[in-house]
Amino acid sequence: MPQLFTPSANKLPLWIALALGFVLAVAAAVTAYHLWGPKPYAPEQPIAFSHATHMQKAGMNCLACHSSALHAAKAGVPDSRSCLDCHKHILPDSPKLARLHASANPDSPGYTGEPIRWNKVNKLAAHVQFDHSVHVNRGVGCSTCHEGIERQDRTTAIPDMSMSWCLNCHRSPYGIRPLEEIDNPEYRDNPELSDRLIEQWKIDPGTNCNTCHH
Ligand code: HEC
Numbered sequence: 001m002p003q004l005f006t007p008s009a010n011k012l013p014l015w016i017a018l019a020l021g022f023v024l025a026v027a028a029a030v031t032a033y034h035l036w037g038p039k040p041y042a043p044e045q046p047i048a049f050s051h052a053t054h055m056q057k058a059g060m061n062c063l064a065c066h067s068s069a070l071h072a073a074k075a076g077v078p079d080s081r082s083c084l085d086c087h088k089h090i091l092p093d094s095p096k097l098a099r100l101h102a103s104a105n106p107d108s109p110g111y112t113g114e115p116i117r118w119n120k121v122n123k124l125a126a127h128v129q130f131d132h133s134v135h136v137n138r139g140v141g142c143s144t145c146h147e148g149i150e151r152q153d154r155t156t157a158i159p160d161m162s163m164s165w166c167l168n169c170h171r172s173p174y175g176i177r178p179l180e181e182i183d184n185p186e187y188r189d190n191p192e193l194s195d196r197l198i199e200q201w202k203i204d205p206g207t208n209c210n211t212c213h214h
């Protein structure tokens with residue numbers, strides 16, 4: 001079979017080596033990007049609060065702690081006294097909760113009453129107006145904007161809070177869901193239902209500059 005030994009066939013191993021080298025170089029670049037590239041902001045907090053633990057082990061939903069999102073601009077962070085409803089009984093002696101008891105539990109020996117100052121994770125520029133309630137009451141779910149928080153041990157910022165992120169959805173709204181699903185992180189987007197709700201609720205977000213900038 002002389003065809004097998006044509007000059008081009010002789011180069012086959014070389015091509016394979018080059019292709020393999022290329023694949024390895026791409027893999028190395030991707031790994032390096034993940035290790036050393038820009039990371040979404042996730043500040044350390046005064047108490048190592050984990051959304052993953054509370055969603056999975058305590059079976060809570062988002063609005064149990066962030067109910068202001070339904071009727072105010074800010075979703076807010078719960079008062080530390082509400083944490084004690086559970087933590088007077090759940091892991092009451094955990095060193096990870098000492099700071100909580102010092103802040104909110106007058107019966108604890110280390111009580112100081114000093115509030116817990118959570119570090120802000122998401123921060124829009126002051127010239128932008130954002131309001132949770134206008135979104136949440138129009139079927140834009142928490143997980144559409146804060147995807148994956150329910151799996152995080154340390155809360156991470158929305159990776160892209162740019163103007164084009166807002167405008168993409170305002171120009172052609174997506175992910176609209178029934179209101180009873182609003183804080184269900186397992187909800188899977190249903191584009192047909194979303195389109196129907198957009199019609200039914202006459203959803204038409206503004207795109208003029210003064211919608212978001214005053
Ligand atoms: C047990 C109460 C609790 C539950 C349940 C809960 N959160 Fe939180 N959330 C907190 C606390 C406390 C903080 C502040 C500490 C931190 O940032 O991790 C916080 C912070 C956040 C932040 C960042 C705040 C900032 O500074 O920008 C977002 C976004 C958020 N939660 C969304 C959610 C979503 C979405 C859900 C449901 C999937 C949820 N939370 C469920 C208590 C809770």
Ligand code: HEC
Nearest residue numbers: 062066069074075076122123124130135140141142145183
């Ligand atoms: C349309 C996108 C969007 C939706 C939907 C949304 N958020 Fe937010 N969220 C944001 C943005 C943007 C910020 C930063 C706001 C700022 O800096 O003023 C934020 C900030 C927060 C914060 C920090 C505290 C505050 O109020 O600024 C919490 C907590 C939070 N969101 C929880 C939730 C929860 C819980 C839901 C669902 C009930 C939800 N968000 C739905 C975009 C969204």
Ligand code: HEC
Nearest residue numbers: 047048049053057058078082083085086090091094096097
């Ligand atoms: C509905 C009950 C409930 C509420 C309310 C609640 N937690 Fe928890 N928390 C739990 C459960 C359940 C665990 C996991 C217990 C386990 O690992 O066995 C937990 C674990 C923790 C831990 C880890 C402790 C350790 O030693 O591993 C911290 C820290 C914590 N919670 C902080 C908070 C804070 C802060 C709040 C208020 C914003 C809060 N929790 C509100 C039920 C709750």
Ligand code: HEC
Nearest residue numbers: 129130134138144165166169173202203204205206211212
């Ligand atoms: C996933 C879709 C989505 C994203 C992302 C989103 N919005 Fe909206 N926005 C909506 C919907 C839907 C409404 C409600 C429109 C209605 O009631 O007709 C709305 C309403 C608003 C309103 C009230 C005025 C109006 O036009 O109804 C403001 C202000 C606003 N959004 C600002 C923002 C800003 C700022 C951001 C980015 C930080 C943002 N939105 C991101 C979907 C979105």
Ligand code: HEC
Nearest residue numbers: 123124125128161162163166167170206207208209211212
């Ligand atoms: C749906 C909301 C929305 C609308 C509509 C909107 N913007 Fe923005 N704008 C934003 C957000 C969000 C940012 C980024 C803020 C940040 O970085 O924290 C921004 C940032 C900006 C900035 C600062 C530079 C930059 O790119 O970060 C300028 C200037 C600006 N917008 C001008 C405009 C003008 C002019 C219009 C009308 C043509 C407009 N915006 C419409 C939400 C909006």
